[in-house]
Amino acid sequence: MKELDPITLSVIQNGLIQVCNEMDLAFVRAAFSPVISEALDRSDGIYAADTGELIAQGELGLPIFVGTMQFSTQAVIERAKEVRPGDIYIVNDPYLGGTHLMDVKFVRPFFYKGKLWAWLANTGHWPDLGGAVPGGFSANATEVEQEGLRLPPVKLFKEGTLDEEILSIILSNIRIADQRIGDIKAQAAALSIGDQRLTELLDRYGEDVVTRSIRELKVRASEQMQAKIADIPDGCYHGVAYVDSDGVVDEPLKIDMKVTSKGNRLHFDMSGSSAPCMGPMNSVLATTKSSIYLAMKHIFPDIPINAGTFEPLDIDDPEGTFLYARYPRPVSGCAAEVSQRIAEAVFNALVDVIPDLLFAAPAGTSGNLAVGGYDPEREKAYVMYVISGGGYGGYREGDGLSNGCSTIGISKTTPIEVMEQYYPVLFEEYSLHEGSGGAGRQRGGFGVNYRIRLRRGEARASMVMDHGRFGPLGALGGEDGGTNKVLVEAGGQAYVPPHLSKDQDIQIRAGDCISVSTPGGGGFGDPFDRSPDLVARDVRRGYYTAEQVRERFGVVIDPGTGTVDELETYRLRTAAE
Structure with a gap:
């Protein structure tokens, strides 16, 4: 058998990534919801036929989905029966390798020459899945049913045909149902593009060459990660991060992270973390593990992403803590907020030992704000979903970036002009959150301020944010970044949520305003050395x-x-x- 040469291996690697990139672009261009088409809250990937392991992910996809989509694909494989070309499974069950309910996965079997060869999967953040509040971010849910419709793996498309009965069940349980069909067709179309492009790749280079390349790329990714880990001195390192509260009980939740470096492997122990919580800040196991994966990718960004990347990372299941949620624990904050605290705890544990590769903590919140109501001028309901940026932490060579994306992804704020066009709101301010960057030899970047006024009708606002009680951690003597702030001005009264960054079902009317200031990044090094x-x-x-x-x-x-x-x-x- 002819040995794979480096050029062929590189071509196949980039060819697989390009397949995923084209799926990402097709999804974005066809999606109806601004949270997907503008904020880019989605991801596409290729997964192994038998194990569901990650083969490749698009460069434009959210990092947090790297691990979770692998687990959700495995859940589909375990339950799939009589799989045929053109089938597409839909799943959003957080306990089956998911995140929160709004992240809806489509999983499609890929056949080559009549044989099941791989799985294609994507995730899109739907702006609503029913539940207690518009947008799904129920800040004080105490069971998952209050968060929305939960779907186990079921065939939404059968041999390319949309199952109208399953669709009707879904649409009957969500808000703005008439607008979802556009996202559903866009999500399915992206997988069809992936099917075509992967077939072309196999036709061009041959099944044997591509199969051997995938196997070799996995081995090499593992070896690259092991080589990076070997440069970390052996030892046990401890990091801590805190979630402000669970939205129900006003007490912090602790993430206790012990990272042990030994040779070319890292071991992660979170058993000292807080117990399962009443509110929606529990994290399912897939999200917890994926958060560690993405933290390591932040530290070693040049390592390619596939299942081999994660192989040298040994993660204990944090049973008995809020980082291993089981039914019926509510989980709406796990992917957007808890995941970022987990990554922050990893950074905090390792920054002293590898300071040249790390940084002070970034803003670490997606700033999830949902406003849902009825627009009397357009005579239709709506759900507006806002993701906001924050400051990055300072690092050895410079200050942190201001208004950067969250730790877990590339999602960005939807352009305010787009939101004002879609929804009955006016953005009266969008500015830097001055003073929010943590002091340090290299200061943290700054968060943003924005102020939304409801122009007409009535609406309900809900938010699941974080870092309202504790700012992002400084490093090596640097100061913590500034905190998240929320102010609602309704009916002439000013209201600050009791949990600072988490609340739900806040009634607002035309003329009322919501103001948000996002966190700045932590400072790096002694501020007096600046x-x-x-x-x-x-x-x-x-x-x-x-x-x-x-x-x-x-x-x-x-x-x-x-x-x-x-x-x-x-x-x-x-x-x-």
Whole structure:
């Protein structure tokens, strides 16, 4: 058998990724919902026929879905019967390898020359799946049924034909049902594109070459990850992160992360974390594991993604904690919020030992805000879903990025012009959350402020956010980033949610406003080591006030010239030492 040469291997690797990229693009271009078409909350991948292991994922897909789609595909394989070309299974059950209910997976068998050769799968965030509140983010649900419609793997398409009976069940249980058919057809069409492109790849290079390449790429990805891990000194490292609350009981939830490095493997133990919670901040096992996968991908971004990437990572099932949710625990916050705290705990555990590869904590919240109501002018119901960015943490070589995507994905805020066109709202502000970047030798990036006014009708607002109680962690002496803030002005009264960043069913009417300020990133290194000239530049740009930099960076700005008062700065920093 002819040995695979490096060029062929590289071509096959990129060919598989390109298949997934084309599925991603087809999905985005055809999707109806702005949360998919504009915010890019979706992913596509190719999975092994027998094991469901990840073969390739699109470069445009959300990282958190890397692991979870592998688990949900495995759940389909376990339950699939009489699989035929053109079948598509739909599943969103969080306990069967899922995330929260709004992340709906389509899984399609791929046949080549009459043989089941692989599975194609994608995930799209649907703006509503029923449940207690529009948008599905029930901040104080106490059981999963309150969060929406839960679907085990069922054939929505049978040999290419949409099953109208199953569709009618789904549409009868969700809001804005008339608008979902566009997303359903877009999601199915993306898998059809994948079927065509993967067939073309196999036809061009041959089944044997592609099969052997996939096997070799998995081995090499594992070896690359092992080589990176081998550079981490042997030892046991401890990191902690906190979820503000579960939305029901106003107490923090602790993620206790112990990472043991030994040779070329890492072991993860979360058994010291908080017990299962009443509210919707429980995390299913697939999301918990996927959060660790994506954390390691953040640390070693040059390693290609397939099942081999995760092979050197040994993760204990965190049974008895809120990181291993079982039915009927509510889970709407697991993928969007808890996942980011898990990754943050990994970063916190390893930043001291590999500081050149890591950074202070990023904003770490997707800022999920859903507003649902009836537009009297257009005479139809709507659900508006807002994802917002925040600051990245400072790192060895520079300051954190402002208004970056969340830790778990590439999802971005839908352009405000699009939301104002679709929904009866007006964005009165969209600006930097000045002062929110954590102080450090390299400061954190800044979050954003936005303010939405309801223009007409009535609506209900719900939110599941985080970092309202604790800001993103600083690293190596850096200050924590600024916290998330929410303010609702309704009927002439100002309202701050009791859980700071989590609430549901807030009634608003025309003229009422919702204001949100997202977190900044943590600072990296001692703030008093930051160049006074850089601090002065930040003040001139309006990022911090003179009072803030005096307190947080030990730099005194001359009020007359706006430059550094070097003598007073020296005295202040010397006194602090």
